[in-house]
Amino acid sequence: MGTATSAGYGSCVTDMTALLVLPVAAPVAAAVFAAVCRNRRLNAAVAAAAALAIGACGLLLAVARGDGPALALGGLLRADALTAVMLVVIGSVGAPAAWAGIGYVDQEVAAGHTTPRRVRLYGVLVPTFLAAMATAVSAANIGVMWAAIEATTIVTAFLVGHRGGRAAVEAAWKYVVICSVGIAVALLGTVLVYFAAVHAGIPASRALDIDTLLAHATALDPAVLRVAAGLMVIGFGAKAGLVPFHTWLADAHSQAPAPVSALMSGVLLAVGFSAVLRVKPVVDLAVGGGYLRTALLVVGLATVAVAALMLLVQRDFKRMLAYSSMENLGVIAVAAAVGTPLAIAALLWQVLAHGMGKTVLFLSAGQIQSAHGSSAIAAVRGVLARSRLVGASFAVGIAVVVAVPPFAIFGSVIAVGRSMTEVGLGWLLAVQGTLMVVAFAALASRTVGILLGEPEPSAPAIMTPRSISLALVIGIAACLALGLSAGPLAGLFRDAGLMLAGVR
Amino acid sequence: MNQDLYTAGMNTAAGTLLLTAVLVVWRRELRAMVMLLACQGVALAALPIVDGIAHASAEVIGVGVAILALRGVVLPAVLLRLVARRGPARRGPARWVPARRESAPVVGTSLSLLITALLTVTAFAVTRPIVRLQATVGSMAVPVSFAVILIGIQVMATRRRALSQTVGFLMLDNGITSAAFLLTSGVPLVVELGASLDVLFVTLVLGLLARQVQAHFGDSDVGRLRELRD
Amino acid sequence: MTMIRTALRPDTDAAGSEPQASHDARQGHEARSAAAAAWGGAATSLVGLAGVVCGIVALAGRSWSLSLDGLFPMVGVQLELTPLGGLFMLLTGAVAVIVGIYSAGYTRAGHLGGFPLAVMPIFVATMLLVPAAGSVPTFLLMWELMAVSSMMLVLAGHRRAEVRSAGVYYAVLTHLGFMAILLGLLLLSAATGTTRFAEISFAIGDVGHGARTVIFVLTLLGFGSKAGLLPLHAWLPRAHAESPSPASALMSAAMVTLGVYGIVRIDLDILGPGPRWWGLVMLAVGAVSALFGVLQASVATDLKRLLAFSTTENMGLVLVALGAAALLTSSGMRDVAALALAAGLLHLLVHGSFKMLAFLAAGSVQNATGLRDLDRLGGLARRMPVTTALFGVAALGAAGLPVGAGFVSEWLLLQSLIHRPAAGDTLMALTMPLAIGVVALSVGVGVVTMVKAFGVGFLARPRTDEAAHAREAGAPMLLAMALAALVCTVLALVPAALDPALRALGRTLPVPVATLGGVVIGPAGGLGSIAPAVLAAGMASAVILAVALSRIGSRRRPPAQSAAPLWACGADGLTSRMEYTASSFAQPMQRVFRGVLRPEADLSVVRAAGSAYDVEQMAYRERPTDAVEAHLYRPVLRLVRAVAGWVRRAHTGSVQLYLVYGGVGLLIVLVLAR
Amino acid sequence: MTVLAMVAPAAQVAGVLLGAPLVAGVMRQVRARLEGRVGAGVAQPWRDLRKHLRKQAMTPSGTTVVFSLAPAVVAGSALLIAAIVPLVTTFSPLDRMADLFAVVGLLLIGTVALALGGLDTGTAFGGMGASRGITIAALAEPTILLSVFALSLPAGSSNLGVIVAATAHDPWTVLSVPGALAFVALLTVIVAETGRLPVDNPSTHLELTMIHEAMELEYAGPRLALMEWASAMRLTVLLALLANLFAPWGIAGAGSGAGGFLLATVLIAAKVAVLALILGGIEVFVAKLRLFRVPELLAGSFVLALLAVTTSSFFASAVG
Structure with a gap:
């Protein structure tokens, strides 16, 4: 027991109020x-x-961070390496996703799918969503x-249902109900932590x-904290799409507008999981x-x-992407x-890379969907021949999420695998590797079907608004850059790892 | 307030919590369910109020009053509007009559009650570590909170109307809040505030969605929302 | 021009009818793609040349290492030249140089666009970096990069459904193999506490037997999948057949051998010497792969598929050699083990040379006719004499006949197998004869296969118009093939030229590698000797003598008659439909090995309208199936699908049910956390 | 190494060249006599050759150089084998140039050339014969190599000279169990490789059964002559090899003088003649096997060879 993790806490060396407030305020x-x-x-x-700005x-924060966490607003806001990582994730996914919203709304307006009120709601909710995540x-x-x-x-309930129609309403209902129940379970866990703390x-x-x-x-008290931790794992796990409250995920991701799906898949899930990471050192110490470890193993492997x-x-490509997020x-x-x-x-590295990959994926999938008016895999052929950018983006995104080099998740799979074998969990790597091969097979075969082949003559053209093209190009570049080098972020991830590493 | 009265007050409130939860399982009249929920809210609010009186803490009493307002009045009122409302004012041709009763239940009433009983027993069993840690009047009643939580989920899982599911969710939330009050005198204010606001918003969102469900599916039976699957 | 067009695309009408504008556009496009091909080919060759240089440097014993930790986060790049790696770099580089030259001329539209051409140098570079990887993560990175880039090459012709299916097969099986390697190597590095291969070799002594065994099995499976060995071989015939021929050549001659590199490096060099059953397992895997590959090749009618199965066969033979080396080492017969290792490595190099040549020739054929199906080829010897002759060189090498490239290595392998076992060594006494039987049968069936490929595909008379109108390949392609043939010939006649390389390897590997000697190859530990160059010279003079014999009495003969009609059983003349096809040629093999090949028969009868008895058309098809796929892949797939079906049915879309899951999860947590 | 040893290969080649048609003649004559016919005489193959060599050379339409060269390659491989194998002496300079594996490989080259020649015509018969012939050769391959293994184990070498010398030094080794099994196995594959009964009927022209004849159906004139000569030489050289592998009595060793060489030459001729007599005699009493029963025969011989090797290596490991 007792590691370096708790040593650095409690001392706030630099005043970084602005850096802490801005991500919420902006x-x-x-x-x-x-x-x-109204524009x-x-x-x-x-x-x-x-x-x-968040990013x-x-x-x-990553560069200027001191030894301990930075605090602001009378101790309400707090930043450490994990915060910095998550803010970078929110920023790097949020910026292209928010920007791509231009193209998405343009298309919806052009197709007459939406009303001015909904458009405004969308405009308000997206930044609110970002603010909520930054706060979290x-x-x-x-x-x-x-x-x-x-x-x-x-906030996202409305965004999920933004497209309207039966499916969107259904998805939004399930999303709200299941997530709320799940997160309520996390509240119970929080209450128990509080109880234990007060009692201590x-x-x-x-x-x-x-x-x-x-x-x-x-x-x-270890006994109470065990219960609390269990509840928080499945409770916050609900937002991270982990079993058993994972059932909302595919529906919500498949019905939400593409930029929102990107945000939810790329960031929201990670934010939900960051809550588990937050409490993990406390629980491990207690x-x-x-x-x-057991709890996360069971939940993670089941997921x-x-x-x-x-x-x-899978027969629907947006749901496919959602399940890939779950994986x-x-x-x-x-x-x-x-x-x-x-x-x-x-894993934090994977969070960032997955966020970028999913952004690119959902944005390109959104274009395919809007061209076909459907997200059925069987309906789509030969995307690469019809739109190089969309096809290439989809391919890159899939390559990112199935952990193929030169993209970043490959590195994190290797690193996690090394850790697993080092702590004697080789069998786990075997099981997980097998499951990952299954997922890979499913994704690869469907991606090949969607992207490649001769397009049917009657296939609709895939239009890409300029805003979305820009987001895609930047996304692809970011994915590649992340895979090749961590640049200045390397130290940040290392420190976050040291900080959050559990007790053995 | 002397100790006996405090104990009696706390226990009565806790008992009412559980009783209303069981009654919600029993009843299938939507309006009755909302009323029972309101009663539960009152019982929940009674916990901090009794506690606050016992410890002469104005702050806790204040929280209790706020809880009373939210859970005893505002949330049930939001739900009642959903039951009472006669069709959407402006939107769509589909004028609908809100359902008054739960439609054919997923699980029969007697079986539901049996499950409730089992869940309650389970709640008592699983809360041993908490009760063991702190044997106060409140902690002794914590199993009730857990029972209410589990029953809330049960209601959500076995009822088909959008409204019933919302009621179930609010019961779940009541259970958690009651746990907070039974174990300590509630979580810190900022957390309580955030949680309450969230609950309010969730209820509003669910109400809004329930109406959209009704508009799109012609019925508030969420059991019919089964188009999204693989 | 017009003629080529029609030959290439028989279904389009005469090219002359198209509008002038589109004609110009196409010419512009062709000029562009020719330029792209030249650049892509040049880049490939240059990268290959760099590989050759590095390989020679490494074999010369210069050690060199490089560490770039900033690159590829969480992985890092650590490179290190070793003699063993150098051998494979030399092979890969040499193949790349030749394939680069070839692809500069290989511009057939739709076969090799700009993207695959751009990927090819990258692919070569990753292949060169795999043997140069100095640490486990770098190795895994390069390995997977190699898989990804080759995957893109496989998918180059993605507009055809078979290509896509091949791509998926390749992706999935190679990923499965990768996972096995990942697990094995990570266990290895965890067990030794370091990721550097050099340090792993030092620390390996402390690793327990159980861990070693697990690592051995996993790496053998994983590397075996890349080498096309059973049971993860199914991608190979598909991917090699469907990729553009330069890519097939690169994959078959270079990439596949890197699987063997992995086995040699990890299982023999680092982990070995293991218990005897390791050698036995390798021998068995190799034997089964060799037989399976060669039998499938003997009944294949697709020329490239045939060559691909032959790759499985040859890699199987290499593994037999490696397994024999391991077994012999554990029996204390180090001399013979060295011989077996030399045989395996030599066969690897030789296979690279003749298989590259064969694929390049097949590519020329495909380029000229658009066909790969032997049943539809034929008569190419007259239209494409150079390609035919060069394919003949490759086929001779692949058949393992004397004066061919494959003979010496197979002979060395046999030499290492026919040893008198140590006293009381029952295992060896039983294993070695069987191994010889396997090698012999695969050589024999390999001869059938190559006679079929060459005789049916290139000789005889054309069976289709496309084959009848074939045109000889262009100069760069012929040059590349000639170079490959030169390499084949040198390896066939003076294999001892490789002695310095083998000697360099012998210094580093735990099992020494035998050297071959001079003109007469009589390696230490061998029971016999041969002189391939003398045999070739003898063969040549014997043939000349025979020709001279047939000229006896030529002065009394009437003048020779050419173009005499063939015997057509009294019919007016022979049509191409009367010819023996590849399928009919292979029919005896298929019949003899029915039990193994399990051909699938399919009889379709079209009845005349309104009659139950009159038959309008009957078609009988019989094609060999892959028993491994049928009895291993499919049951596993069925099982996985069934489980997936249950999971799917558990997700009914009912929000109530979902809440039940959540509630049950909550209950479980509450109960277990108590 | 003596001058005589240097000349021996040439002598062997010449002997096989001249003697091969006679061997074929002997077999035919034996057969004719046993069937109650007078027979054409032992020299008839020679007369046939002369006849063919005087005929017009024909090149069928559509064939290539492969067709034209095939007979020369078949003959050439047989001649090369004749030069290499120890027929009169175990001390041939060529002995180190090729071992038994290489000889088997050269034999296969001949088979391949034959098959390619058949295929090159593009006729149904050519293809059929090639397909059958090459399949049988492929199936015979394991047996041959295993027999080689069985024979080279006791001698400690796969070079023929050494094997034969070892046997000559200690003649009783062939009377062991492995030796007997290997002999039968080798005899069977020689029959298969040279297209004799019961695998193939050299005198048939029945479309459905012929193997060897189908491949040379389009050959005429000098090429046919070479083809027939070559197949006789293959038979001869293989019989001679078989004879010396199992009964190397009298073969010239390192110290043999001219007399020894002469004796060896006469003896090998005699041995081949005896074998030809026996083989020709047996052929009268066996019927040709159905094509798809041939693999069974070869499988049988493979099992014999395998047993030979296993017993041999058991004996070797037991004593060794």
């Missing part, structure tokens, strides 16, 4: 702006700028983090603060590393299994279970 401002301004393109640009803050990752208090994550459900003599007002909990983790098998019977999150959960510094760094 998207809120963008949302307000969107509520006032939807300008709104989208502002939202994208806000996302960029920039993340980068600056920079909250110093587990309860606030919980509330922010639950807020994402509310921590002052009530600070009893849910992460730093406080870490500092007193060994004093917390009840020992084996408990959460990978369900996702891989569902991929195998990735399952792998990430397993990596968290392994819990070595390398594994944690690798």
Whole structure:
């Protein structure tokens, strides 16, 4: 017990209030702006700028971060390496996704699918969504983090149902109901943590603060914390698309507008999982590393299994992408279970790479869908021959999410695999590897079917609005760049891994 | 307030919580369910109020009053509007009459009650570590909260109307809040505020979606939402 | 021009009828694609040349290493030249140089567009970097990059459904193999506590037997999948047949051998010497692969598929050699083990040369006729004499006959197998004769296969118009093929030229590698000797003598008559439909090996309208099936699909059911966490 | 190494060249006599050759150089084998140039050339004969190589000179179990390789049964002559080899003088003649096998060879 993890906490060396407040404030401002301004393109640009600001803050935090976490607003906001990573993820996925919203709304308006009211709602909700996620990752208090994550459900409920129609309503209903129940379970867990903390003599007002909990983790009652941790894993796991509350995911992702799907898949799931990562060191210190490891292993492997098998019977390409997200999150959960510094760094790396890959994927899938008016795999042939950009984006995205080099997830799979074998979980790697092959087979065969081949003469042309083209090009470039080099981020991930690595 | 009265008050409130939960399982009249939910909200609010009076804490009483307003009044009112509402004012030709009763249940009433009983027993069994840690009046009643939580999920899983599912969700939430109050005197204010706001918004969202479900499917039976699958 | 067009695309009408504008556009396109081909080919050759240089440097014993940790996050790039790696770099580089020259002339539209041409140098580079990888993560990275780039080459002709299916097969099986390698190598590095191969070799002594065994099995399976060995071989005949021929040549001659590199490096060099059953397993896998490959090749009618199955056969033979080396080492017969290892490595190189040549020639045929089906080819010897002759060189090498390229290595293999076992060594006494039987049968059936490929495909008379109008390949292609043939010939006649390389390897490998000697190859530990160059000279003089014999009495003969009619059983003349096809040629083989090949028979009868008895048309088809696919892949697939079906049925779309899952999950957590 | 040893290969080639038609003649004559016919005489094949050699050379339409060269390659491979194998001496300079495996390979080259010649015509018969002939050769291959293994184990070498010398030094080794099994196996494949009964009927022209004849159906004149000569030489050289492998009595060794060489030459001729007599006699009493029963025959001989090797290596490992 007792590692370096808790040593650095409690001392705030640099004042980074601006870097902490801005990620929340900027998207809120963008949302307000969107509520006032009627130029939807300008709104989208502002939202994208806000996302960029979030990402920039993340980068600056990464560079300027001190030894311990930075606090702001009287201890409400808190930033450490994980925060910086997640802010970078939110920014890097949020900016292209928000920007691509221009093209998406243009197409919807042109097709007469939407009303001005809905368009405005979209403009307001996207930055609000970003703000909620930014809050969730920079909250110093587990309860606030919980509330922010639950807020994402509310905000995205409308975004999921934005396209209207039976399917969208159905997806939104399931999304809200299942996620709310799941997240409520996490609240129960939070309450129990609070109970344990208060019982351990921590002052009530600070009893849910992460730093406080870490500092007193060994004093917390292990029995209660076991229950609490279990509840939080499946509760926050609901937002991360983990079993057993994974059932909303495919429906919501397949019905949401492409940019929103990208945000949900690329960031929201990761934000949900970051909550688990947040509490993991506390739980590990309190009840020992084996408990959460087992829980995350079971949940993660079950998720990978369900996702891989569902991929195998998939007939809808947006649902396919959703299940691929589930698979990735399952792998990430397993990596968290392994819990070595390398594994944690690798899983965060995977979070970032997966976010970028999924952005590219969902945006290109959205274009295919809008060209065909359907997301049935069987209806789509020869995309590559019809639109190089969309086809190449889809191919790159799939290559990213199935962990093929030169893209970044390959590296994290290797690193996690190394960690697994080093801690004696080789059998786990075997099981997971087999499931990943199943998922790979399903994705590869369907991708080949969608992208390649001779297009039918009657196949509709795939139009790509300029805004989406730009987002795709940037996305592809980012995917490649991430795969080739971590650049200045390397240290950040290493430190995040060291910080969050569990106790063995 | 003396200790006996405090105990009695807490226990009564906790008992009411469970009782209303069981009654929700029993009843199939939608309006009755909402009313029972309101009762549960009142019982829930009673917990901090009793606690606050016992410990002479105005802040806790204040929280209790707020809970009362939200869970005893506002949320049931939102749901009642859903039941009472006679068709969408502006939208669409499909004028619908809101359902008054639960449609054919997924699980029969007697079986439901049996499951409820089992869940309650389970709740008592699984909360041992919590009760063991702190043997206060409140903690002793924590199994009730867990039972309400489980029953809430049960209601959601066995009822078909959008409204019933919302009721189930709110029961689940009541259970969690009650746990917070029974174990400690509630979570920190900022968390409680965030949680309550979230619940309110979720309820509103569910209400809105329920109406859209009704508009698109001609019925508020969410059991029919089965078009999205593989 | 017109004639070529019609020959290439028999279904389009005369090319002359198309409008002038589109004609110009096409000419412009062709000029562009020719330029692209020249650049792509040149780049491929240059990368290959660099590989050759690196390989020679490495074989010369210069060690060199490079570490780039910033590149490829979480993986890093650590390169290190070793003599063993150098051998494979030399092979890969040499193949790439020749294929690069070839592809500069291989511009047939739709076969090799700009993208595949751009990928080809990258593919070569990754192949060169696999043997240069100095650490486990780098190795895995390069391995997978190689798979990805080759995958793109396989999919170059993706507009045809078979290509796509081949691509999927390749992707899935190679990924499965990769996962096995990943697991095996990561276990290895975890067990030794380091990721560097050099350090792993030092630390391997501390690894327990169980871990070694697991690693051995996993790596053998994984590398075997790349080498086309059973049971993960099914991608090979598909991918090699469907990719553009330069890519097929690269894959078959170079990429596949890297699977063997992995086995030699990990299983023999690092892990070995293991228990005896390791050698036995390798021998068995090799034997089964060799027999399976050659039998499938003998009944294949697709020329490239035939060559692909022959690759499985040859890799199987190499593995027999490696397995024999392992077995012999464990029996203490190090001299003979060295001989077996030399045989395996030599066969690898030789196979690279003749298989490359064969695929390039097949590519010329496909380029000229658009056909790969032997049943529809024929008569190419008159239209494409150079290609035919060069394919003949390759076929002679593949058949393993004297004066051919494959003979010496197979002879060495036999030499290493016919040893008198040590006293009381029952296992060897039983294994070696069987191994000889396997090698002999695969050589024999290989002869059938190559006679079929050459005799049916290139000799006889054309069976289709496309074959009848074939045109000889262009100069770059012929040059490349001639170079490959030169390599084949040199390896066939003076294999001892490789002695320096073998000697360099012998210094580093745990089992020494035998050298071959001079003109007379009589390796240490061998029971016999041969002199391939003398045999070739003897053969040539014997043939000249025979020709001279047939000239006895030529002065009394009437003048020779050419173009005499053939015997057509009294009919007016022979039509191409009367010819023996590849299918009919292989029919005896198919019949004899029915039990193994399990041909699928399919009888379709079209009855005349309104009658139950009059038959209008009957068609009987019989094609060999892949028993491994039928009895291993399909049951597994069925099982996985069934499980997936259950999971799918559990996701009914009912939100209530989903909540039940959540509730049950909650209950489980509550109960278990208590 | 003596001058005589240097000349021996040439002598062997010449002997096989001249003697081969006589061997074929002997077999035919034996057969004719046993069937109650007078027979054409032992020299009839020679007369046939002379006749063919005087005929017009014909090149069928559509054939290539492969067709024209095939007889020369078949004959050439047989001649090369004749030069290499130890017929009169175990000390031939060519002995180190090729071992038994190489000899088998050269034999296969002949078979391949024959098959390619048949295929090159593009007729149905040519293809059919090639297909059958090459299939039988392929199936015979394992047996031959295993027999080689069985024979080379006791001698410690696969070079023929050494094997034969070893046997000559210790003649009783062939009377062992492995030796007997190997003999039968080898005899069977020689029959198969040279197209004799019961595998193939050299005198048939029945379309459905012929193998060897089908391949040379289009040959005429000098090429046919060469073809027939070559097939006789193959038979001769293989019989001679068989004789010396199992009964190398009298073969000239390192120290043999001219007399020894002469004796060896006479002896090998005698041995081949005896074998031809026996083989010709047996052919009268066997019927041709159906084509698809041939693999069974070859499988049988393979099993014999395998048993030979296994027993041999068991004996070797037991004593060794």
